[in-house]
Amino acid sequence: MRSIGIDLAPWVKKGLLRFDATRPTFHGLEMHLLRMHRLIDEFKPKAVIVDPITNYLALGDDLEVKAMLTLLIDFAKMNQITAIFTSLTLGGDYVEQTNIGVSSLMDTWILLRDLEINGERNRGIYVIKSRGMAHSNQICEFLLTDHGAELVDAYLGSEGVLTGSARAAQEGKEKADALERQQDIERKQRELERKRSALEAQIAALRARFAAEKEELEKKISEQESREEEFAEDRAKMGRLRKAGSERNAKNRRKGAA
Secondary structure: OHHHOOOOHHHHHOOOOOOOOOOHHHOOHHHHHHHHHHHHHHHOOOEEEEOOHHHHHHOOOHHHHHHHHHHHHHHHHHOOOEEEEOOOOOOOOOOOOOOOOOHHHOOEEEEEEEEEEOOEEEEEEEEEEEOOOOOOOOOEEEEEEOOEEEEEOOEEEOOEEEOHHHHHHHHHHHHHHHHHHHHHHHHHHHHHHHHHHHHHHHHHHHHHHHHHHHHHHHHHHHHHHHHHHHHHHHHHHHHHHHHHHHHHHHHHHHHHHO
């Protein structure tokens, strides 16, 4: 267990963990059951692991082994003990069943299996059932590393669930595709920014040209209005001069008649 980063020795030294290793052929089924009852009564554990229960098949037929395990399961449940039983399967087309047939007595059933893809074998894990609690229906890949077991989210590709190097290759391809899409988005954003800047420059140039033309036209309009005012003043002045001349002529004519 230390090879995968799990050191159980401290818990053994503290008296919180106990191992009892006995070959199945050392005793009969009844003696194995009796020994486990005695060990549980002495240690009073909160959890018991039996690994694997399929080895008991060497001591009796399926019905005898199932009867013995049923008594052990009932004993654990009555004492509020969490019991974990491992069972080796033959694989093939019938991995989702046990050779002993006690799966119906278990509250939770977790299946470990090999996934063979592209000439590579990887480990998969999924929950077949778990009474009274929500659970995932996805197959996950799990890795045994130097710092423990790690679950890897399953990747569902066009050819099914990908694991191992196939998953890593697909994830690498997806990252490259995502990077390319992000770069394309950034290029389009830069292009849009350039077009916006060019449009704003054009708008600024048009506004500047409009301002210059407006100033020139306003100047011409002002000059035109000044000329109109001068022309009106000239006409008024000329009118006053004509009126004054007419009055002098009329006065002169009255003097001549007198």
